[in-house]
Amino acid sequence: MNLFTDIHAVVLAALEQMQAEGALPEGLDFANVTVEPPRDPLHGDMATNAAMVLAKPAKAKPRDIAEKLVEKLIADDRITSAEVAGPGFINLRLAPGVWQGVVEAVLKGGTSFGRSSMGGGKKVNVEYVSANPTGPLHVGHTRGAVFGDALASLLDYAGYDVTREYYINDGGAQVDVLARSVYLRYLEAHGQEVAFEDGTYPGEYLIEVGQTLKDKVGEAYVDQPEDVWLAEVREFATAAMMDLIREDLRLLNVEMDVFYSEKSLYGTGRIEGAIQDLTDKGLIYRGTLEPPKGKLPEDWEPREQTLFKSTDYGDDVDRPIMKSDGAWTYFAPDIAYHYDKVQRGFDLLIDVFGADHGGYVKRMKAAVSALSGGRVPVDIKLCQLVKLFKNGEPFKMSKRAGTFIMLRDVVEQVGPDVTRFVMLTRKNDAPLDFDFDKVLEQSKENPVFYVQYAHARVSSVLRKAAEAGITVSDDVLISADQTKLDHEAELHLIKKIAEWPRLVEIAARTNEPHRIAFYLYELASDLHGLWNRGNDVPALRFIQDDDSATSQAKISLARATAVVIAAGLGILGVKPAEELR
Template identity: 75%
Template sequence: MNLFSEIRGLVLDALAQMQSDGALPEGLSFVNVAVEPPRDAAHGDMATNAAMVLAKPAKMKPRDIADVLAGKLATDERITSAEVAGPGFLNLRLAPAVWQGVLAAVLEKDTDYGRSAMGQGQKVNVEYVSANPTGPLHVGHTRGAVFGDALASLLAYSGHDVTREYYINDGGAQVDVLARSAYERYREANGLSPEIAEGLYPGDYLIPIGEALKEKYGDSLIDKPESEWLEELREFSTEAMMDLIRADLKALGVEMDVFFSEKSLYGTGRIEAALKSLTDKGLIYEGVLEPPKGKKPEDWEPREQTLFKSTEHGDDVDRPVKKSDGSWTYFAPDIAYHYDKVTRGFDALIDVFGADHGGYVKRMKAAVSALSDGTVSLDIKLTQLVKLWKNGEPFKMSKRAGNFVTLRDVVDQVGPDVTRFVMLTRKNDAPLDFDFDKVLEQSRENPVFYVQYAHARVMSVLRRAAEAGIAADDATLTEADLGKIDHASELTVAKKLAEWPRLVEIAARTNEPHRVAFYLYELAGDFHALWNKGNDETQLRFIQDGDVATSQSKIALARAVSVVISAGLGILGVTPAQEMR
């Protein structure tokens, strides 16, 4: 049930009737007609822009359209008033029975209330985290992991067929550095002093890998030339690091469907196949790039390279895919990787990158556009930096990691639920302050607590009902007399519940899971306000002494709140609190 869609359908029917009556010309497009909450709740329950968007193509005054439309809508029993405001906006007020019907729908559908078929089974690949397998995940990866995972859940909830994917960057020079670093820890495990030269990874997380290498090889690799152990240690260390990364992700509640190895693209013809696809379309050529705009490096010289005509697909400049020495640029395997996604039959691709990849967006979009002939969309979401605070000061770096705060540092401090919710309290492209003290506060200023407290309060109502002998199972509450829910504060909560299906579709359409966290905070605020009013006005309390029927109707309202909070937290990957201690 999407009440806003239903009322929009009512508006469209009224507009069609106006065309039949000759009050509107034929041939108008209603695609931009919207029904949404008004900016000011005092103006009504819903508002439509129908008259405003149709005035110009109809060659009519907005208010003339709005006046006739208002009359048509007012005849429907769901509409108690339709008022024209300003130049032609139409504000609608709905009958209490409509909002009571929302509660019934929530109780009937449970956490499927708000679930949408909007995606129509569209196959979507969401790639996120994709950190180099050279160390533990840090706090920046944590934000990307939470964002990507919540986005994947949101898209699945809205009817998409979602694949969660991690791209293992194991094809570059950084894994050689990892192998050399692990070798020093292997020497250390054999009683020698490790030589952690500049450029190697210094973190203590490599100590267990060194010990594992000793267990496997004993001292047989000591003093052997690098050429005899580098490749094998690359594979051993990479797999060990991926085991660590998988464990860190699991601690955060993140599980991937696919782990794709960059290394699998090299020497297998897959890069060549992707570039042949572009060559066949006339998009690969030999040429010389201009020097960077605004400055010309002293060591710059014109060199012929193999280039991709990315400018034909929206990029600022063409991009090299092969260097003058014949080796691939870093862009070439990325093109091949996305070509693989396209050939796997995905309808849409989403990449979640760190903020430092901003310059990479246009070239990758151009590549996917070219590879798919514009049939597959690519949305790249950048996650901004996270600043960590504790005791009023920046949180110190992890000794275990060597030079950064790890995902495990954060999860061990506050738990996965708090970590995930807080990471979604800002839009992905906005900086985020993560204060370890504040995220554990029990106050309205802490959104995690505020939402969880609302759910816990509902659970306490259900426990009290059981103690009082009041049947409050979902089947019973669904049959309750919801007509007793008629106080303004109660209807405010019901109206917020009605927004949930609309919110899900908007958040999914824009790939913005933070909207779910924002909505849950607002819903919790309306529920807490009703709860607090019940402290002064006994008729608003959820348990009415001696009146089982009224109690059940009010408990039904509370239960509906917990259902939607559970659904929203489920999308965010957070477990609803049963009680607060």
């Protein structure tokens, strides 16, 4: 049940009737006609822009169209009033019974209320985290992991066929650095003193890996040249780091469908195949790039390179795909990886990157557009940095990672539910301050607590009702007399609940799961507001003494609120609280 979709259909039917009567010309495009909540709730329950967007193509005045449309709309029993406002907007009010029916629909649908078929089963690949396998995940990866996972759940809820994917960057030089770092810990396990130089990783997390390597191979690699041990240690170290990363992801309750190895692209013809596809399309050539804008680097010199003609697809400059020594640039395997995604039949690709990948967006979009012939769009979401605070000061925790704060440090401090919710309280491209004091505070200023408290309050109502001998099973609450929910405060809460299916589709269409967190906070606020009004107005209390029927009606509203909160938290990957201590 989506009331906004239902009333939108009523508006479109009325417009088609106006066309049939000659009041509107044939051939109008209704795609931009909307029905949505008005900016000011005092103006009505819903508003439509139909007259405004159709006036120009219809060659008519907006108010003239609006006045004729109003006559059609008020003929529908669900609409009690339709008024023209301003230059031609139409404000609608719905009958109380329409809103009261939302409660029954929620209780019948459970946490599936609000699920959408908008996605139509289209295949979507959401790639996120994709950290270099050189150590445990840090706090920056945490935000990308939470955002990507919530986005994948949101798209699934909206009717898409979603694949969660992690791209293992195990084909570059950083994996050789990892192998050398593990080798130093291996020597250390044999009692040697070592120095971490030349960019090697000093993190304590490699001590155990070095010891495990010693247990596996004994002294076989001690004081041996790199060509003896590098390849095998690289393989061993990468596997160990991926085990560590998987463990970190499990702490956040993140489960990937696919782990895709960059290394699998090398020596298999996959990179060559992707580049050949672009070559066949006339998009690979030998050329010389213009010098970079701004201050010219001292070591810059013009040289002929193998280039991808990415400017044909909106990029600022063409991009090198091969180095002067014949080796591939880092961009080439990324092209091949996305080519593989296209060949796997995905209809939409979403990449979740860190803030430092901003310069990568245009070239990757260009590559995917070229490889798919424009068929497969790619949306690249950048997650800005996270700053940690405690007692009002920047907070630094574990030194075990060497130079960064680990994901597990954050989760161990506040738990996965708080971590996930807080990471979604800002849009992904906005910086996020993570204040350990604030996220554990029990106040309205803490959105995690405020939403969980609302769900826990409803659970408390259900327990108290049962103790009072009132039957509160969902079957009974569904059949409760919701016409008793006629107070403006109760209807206000129902109207917020009714927005849920619409909100899901908007969030999914824009790939913005933070909208779910924002909505849940607003819904919780409305529930708390109704609860508090019950302190002054006894008739608004959920449990009415000696009146089971009225109590069940009011409890059905509370229960419907909790159902929607649970559905939203489920998308965010957060467990709803039954009680708070």
